[in-house]
Amino acid sequence: xxxxxxxxxxxxxxxxxxxxxxxxxxxxxxxxxxxxxxxxxxxxxxxxxxxxxxxxxxxxxxxxxxxxxxxxxxxxxxxxxxxxxxxxxxxxxxxxxxxxxxxxxxxxxxxxxxxxxxxxxxxxxxxxxxxxxxxxxxxxxxxxxxxxxxxxxxxxxxxxxxxxxxxxxxxxxxxxxxxxxxxxxxxxxxxxxxxxxxxxxxxxxxxxxxxxxxxxxxxxxxxxxxxxxxxxxxxxxxxxxxxxxxxxxxxxxxxxxxxxxxxxxxxxxxxxxxxxxxxxxxxxxxxxxxx
Numbered sequence: 440x441x442x443x444x445x446x447x448x449x450x451x452x453x454x455x456x457x458x459x460x461x462x463x464x465x466x467x468x469x470x471x472x473x474x475x476x477x478x479x480x481x482x483x484x485x486x487x488x489x490x491x492x493x494x495x496x497x498x499x500x501x502x503x504x505x506x507x508x509x510x511x512x513x514x515x516x517x518x519x520x521x522x523x524x525x526x527x528x529x530x531x532x533x534x535x536x537x538x539x540x541x542x543x544x545x546x547x548x549x550x551x552x553x554x555x556x557x558x559x560x561x562x563x564x565x566x567x568x569x570x571x572x573x574x575x576x577x578x579x580x581x582x583x584x585x586x587x588x589x590x591x592x593x594x595x596x597x598x599x600x601x602x603x604x605x606x607x608x609x610x611x612x613x614x615x616x617x618x619x620x621x622x623x624x625x626x627x628x629x630x631x632x633x634x635x636x637x638x639x640x641x642x643x644x645x646x647x648x649x650x651x652x653x654x655x656x657x658x659x660x661x662x663x664x665x666x667x668x669x670x671x672x673x674x675x676x677x678x679x680x681x682x683x684x685x686x687x688x689x690x691x692x693x694x695x696x697x698x699x700x701x702x703x704x705x706x707x708x709x710x711x712x713x714x715x716x717x718x719x720x721x722x723x724x725x726x727x728x729x730x
Contacts, residue, residue, distance in 0.1 A: 440521050442482035442493060447473060447630075447637055449483060454639075456490045456507035462533035463663045464557050464722050465701045466504065469638060470658055470667030474627040478620075489514045494530070502530035502726070511536060512543055519729065527729040531555060534723040544729045554705035557722040558713045560698045562664060562691030565716060568684055572717055576680045583677025587647040592685035595635070595642030595654060603644055604632045606651040610672055620704075628668055631656060640667065641690050645682055653678045655686040662696045683716065 450469055457467050465471040472481065472492070479494035489508025493501055506514025518527055531552065532540060541547060568576050584590065595603060611625055631638050642656040653671030657664055666686065671678035691698055699722070703710040 440484050440486055440491065440517065442484045442491070445473070445476045445481040445483045445492065447634060449473075450637055450639070452485070453483075453490060457660055459507060460533075460660075462535050462722070463559060463661075463697060463699055464531065464533045464724060465665055465667075465699050466531040466724070467507070468658055468660055468665050468667075470631075470640065470656075470665060471701075472504075473638070474631065474667065475623070477627075478623045486517065487513075489517070491518065500528070502528045505529060505532055505536060505540075511539055515540070515543055515729075529727045529729075531724045532727050534725070537725055537727070540727055544727075546730045548728045548730070550726045552724045552726060555702045555724050557702055557724075558700045558716075558718040559663075559720045559722055560700065560716055560718050562687055562695050562698045564719075565683055565687035565698055566691050575715065576684070579677040579680040580684060581677075583647070583675070583681050586676065589649075590645070590647045590681075592643050592645050592681070592689065594689070595644050595656065599644055599651075600632060600635065602651055603654050604629070606654070607632065607670060611670060628670070631668065642668075643682075643686050643689050645671070645678060645685065647675065647678075653682045655682050657686070657690070659690065659695060662694055663699050664691050664695045664697070665699045666701065 450473060453472070454469060457469070460467045475481070479496070481492060481494045484491045489506050491506050491514065492504045494504070495501055503518060505511065506518065508514050529540070537549070541549070593599065607628060631640065635642070640656045640658050642654060644651055645653040652675045654668075655666060656668040657666045669679070669682055671682055687698055700713060700716070703713050
């Protein structure tokens with residue numbers, strides 16, 4: 440099995456495998472995997488109808504993602520042969536696959552990746568923001584609307600793409616001090632904007648009094664809308680709450696039941712913000728090391 444560097448050229452190859460997943464975790468989506476492919480030095484191989492991928496952490500350790508194909512058993516068996524009986528590490532194994540993996544490999548060590556659990560919401564909750572529990576978000580939205588003479592939330596298209604890129608560059612790239620993770624995220628946001636047709640995401644743009652104050656980008660896989668990118672002018676009060684609500688209302692209907700707003704990465708502020716929208720489930724993930 441020969442692994443190659445994962446590039447944007449493989450997006451269309453991998454998408455059908457993502458649709459086969461039982462899990463709703465963000466790691467098995469175009470945005471979740473391809474936006475972070477360079478940061479984690481991701482590699483891939485396709486053998487006998489199974490998609491294999493692996494990454495390298497900051498210490499150089501190699502971790503495999505769950506193989507995607509006809510059966511998990513076949514994929515894990517092939518990887519065990521590849522490692523010739525040595526340790527085999529999997530990361531971000533969704534909880535709904537954990538029992539199956541453990542049954543295949545009784546001699547394995549399991550540890551939960553608590554900072555990488557995904558926040559899953561009902562799309563209707565975020566689109567409506569009804570009831571007392573969302574009073575804080577509704578108050579922020581009311582303040583946003585009172586502060587402007589007019590606002591709109593429109594689809595991200597070729598017609599406004601240049602203006603969105605200019606907004607992002609001015610708002611997020613003009614300052615200094617971002618850490619390595621933030622810098623990589625910024626580079627990937629630009630890459631998505633500049634290759635929107637290849638990434639195939641849906642997006643929306645929030646304007647206030649004719650000026651862009653935020654935008655969101657995501658993708659739909661089966662019954663779930665994944666919010667991969669959400670950027671707003673932090674000086675515009677209520678802009679983020681408007682983005683959450685309007686993006687859900689625009690794209691969280693029809694066959695979409697859930698919205699995945701991804702992990703908090705252990706950041707306390709981000710954790711509070713995600714909890715404030717009352718997730719219906721935290722999608723747990725695990726590291727599994729097979730001896």
